[in-house]
Amino acid sequence: MPNTVSQKTIGRLSLYRRLLQALANKGVKYIYSHQIAVIASATAAQVRRDWMAIGYSGSPTKGYEVAELIDAIGKFLDSPKEQKVALVGIGNLGRAILIFFAGRRPKLNIVAAFDNDPYKVNRVIHGCKCYHIDQLKTVSDETGIDVGIVAVPASEAQKAAEKMVAAGIKGILNFAPTPLRVGNNVYVEDIDMTMSLEKVAFFARQGNFERNFTSGEYE
Amino acid sequence: MPNTVSQKTIGRLSLYRRLLQALANKGVKYIYSHQIAVIASATAAQVRRDWMAIGYSGSPTKGYEVAELIDAIGKFLDSPKEQKVALVGIGNLGRAILIFFAGRRPKLNIVAAFDNDPYKVNRVIHGCKCYHIDQLKTVSDETGIDVGIVAVPASEAQKAAEKMVAAGIKGILNFAPTPLRVGNNVYVEDIDMTMSLEKVAFFARQGNFERNFTSGEYE
DNA sequence: TATCAATTGTGAACTATATAACAGTGTGAT
């Protein structure tokens, strides 16, 4: 088993980094686990454990050195070389995503978009060249894409995923409200907004305590 | 503790219902736990447990009656009265969401949108009236909104959330890449796309086994 | 009517994840 670090921890590391970056920009040099815990809605113990997982240590008196920590998370999370992403489906959501991710992470970029609509193919949308979906494998082979985003209608999602797998893509972020069936050497993460909204609606009705709690923080 | 049913189960129930509805539309009358498990990327035991949680029983020989089950999930998940949703932030993502959710669930509708951009306020976008953010409480009081969607820039998200809470909203779906600090009588679900994409990118690089596995299915 | 095969419902076992507890550590105050 190559990754001894849990999926949840990976997710939180990504979040910590973002929060730490914001702090660094404000000139913060050191931070304690309980401080970041408040910001990240976690507990101090959780934070320390997560950072232990990537082998980063702080000082009992100063806390953690923000810039170093950001770096350590980067070393752990990011690919050494640039990692390239393909977006499939340039509809309403696809376009929003394209704009949003443009230039956001230096090591992780949407380098090509794919659709089957002839009005979209061969145009450049927000700085990203749009190809026909059938060119996915060709473009991918040329540029070395290994992450894909599925933003096509649910009925097309499985097909799109299969084309991605055929093109050698190893990780898929799926927005279509349909579970994708792919070999288990491909990692799939679903963002199912309908499900999330129904969940929120449900818990909005319950009195709802626990979860996400503001944390008494004793340690 | 009012909800003895876990958050994870609530999420899966929403998914099952959607999948079951698709089956029902194709004329399927009965289904076994292991069949839906394959479709939902779960295990048969998981499915049975989830349905046990809402008190729905199947027959050992016929399986579960699809239409009845859909109904049972609806009784459990949905509000008896219509539940109203406010969308705050009508940017690229907000508009996509507005179009997407329009008329999707009969009992759960985005009834009003809010922004602070004068070019958007007082227009009707995709059938949804757009108000100024300062009218949130007024409109909410009039129409009885209890769910909110945050789709404003990260820097504005906390403010928007506080206005929602002040307006009596009890559940928030947050797209801004920032944890929201609200009282713990308000349920918050975050959809953090940056985090999700970084997670996918990370696991795309690992050999990645386990999770989401196609399941030998013995039982 | 008795047998059979497949599936359900569910306690028990297991796995994953989070929290608590505390010994060890570096710094500032005395």
Next chain:
DNA sequence: ATCACACTGTTATATAGTTCACAATTGATA
């Protein structure tokens, strides 16, 4: 220099979530 303090790193414990495994059930078959 020694102490007290507020923290870290980490082990131990608790909780949450999943899967296993099997008795109970039911309809179909002979």
